[in-house]
Amino acid sequence: MRWRTGRQSSNVEDRRGGSGGGGGGGFRIGMMGTVAIVLIGWYMGGNPLQLLGLVGGANTILGGLGGGSTSQEVRTGTPNDDGGKFASAVLATTEDVWNPIFQQHGKRYVEPKLVLFEDSTESACGYSSAATGPFYCPGDQKVYIDLGFFHELKNLGASGEFAQAYVLGHEIGHHVQSLLGITDQVTRLQARSSERDSNALSVALELQADCYAGVWANHSQTQLNMLESGDIEQAVTAAASIGDDRLQRMSGRTINPDSFTHGSSKQRAEWFQRGQRSGNMQDCNTFGS
Incomplete structure (x- = not known):
């Protein structure tokens, strides 16, 4: 992935x-901790993906998983460490891709903020710990990530820079959904749906964010020549590594669609x-006709 020559x-x-040096990462629970979170999530009747925070959106915001100070110094501008620079560069590519796409459709793209934190932080969606993982908060239009999460992603079998970039691309996909009003529509529908139907709507929302991440990947290559051999395979592996069926299997439960x-x-x-093959948002209708 060619990111070092791009802008921040x-x-x-x-x-x-x-x-902000040292790679940034308070998320140091290890593979056994990851499996434990999955098991706890299912035991408590919750979704382990919410606890792991492997994918974002309004449905993956959790309350605090522990204590911690909420007083944090906030620095703006380009981070000094490689991890921060990488995240900043990936965010820049999403801006360069989504701004013109929105313009082509007669809309204005509002660029989200990317918040890098360690251990815990506050957002308009509430308090979150590093174990919440990356998430998008529509309340403040910000993506939150503890960069140590990428170590856990590797433990789940998804390694490489573009696997990490896919995670950020997915979260930005949720921001696109929020700007287009899709997130609000789904939330309203879920409020009057059965649990089964609500889950199905959540699946459609998450898959669309995956598709939007593919659209971003397509345009990142055609506009910015960002991709190298093997990058798409890394993203596909990352997407497959966090499927519900795989995490249910990891938790020892029967797969229940x-x-x-x-x-x-x-x-x-x-x-x-x-999304990656076509580069067309119209091909991302996961909600059906």
Whole structure:
């Protein structure tokens, strides 16, 4: 992935302690901790993806998982460490892609902020710990991530820079949904739906964010020549590694499609690829006709 030669985004809030160096990462629970979170999530009747925070959107915001200070220094501008620079560069590519796409459709793209934090932070969606993982908060139009999450993503079998970039691309996909009013529409429908139907709507929302991440990947290559050999495969592997069926299997439970809220591994990989192949938002209608 060619990101070092690209520009850095100015829409970064660095809330990490110290100088922001060292790769940034309070998320150090390890693979056994990851599996434990999955098991706890299912035991408590919740969705382990919400606890892991592997995918974003309004449905993946959790309350606090622990204590911690909410007083944080906020630095703006380009971070000093490689992890922060990488995230900033990826964010810049999403801006360069989505601004013209929105213009082509007669709309204005409002650039989101990317918040880098360690351990815990506050958002308009409430308090979140690093174990919440990356998430998008529509209340303040910001994407939140503890960069240590990328270590856990690798533990789940998804390594490489573009696997990490896919995660950010997915979260920005939720921002696109919010700007287009899709998130609000889904929330209203879920309020009067059965649990099964609500889950199905959540799956459609998440798969569409995967498809939008694919659209971004397509345009990142045609506009910015960002991709290298093997990058798309990394993203597909990352998408497949966080399917509901895979996490249910990891937790030792029987696979139950009615309980899915993010989609199967196959669905997630296929919708990312659909967006990546076409580069067309209109091909991302996961809600059907």
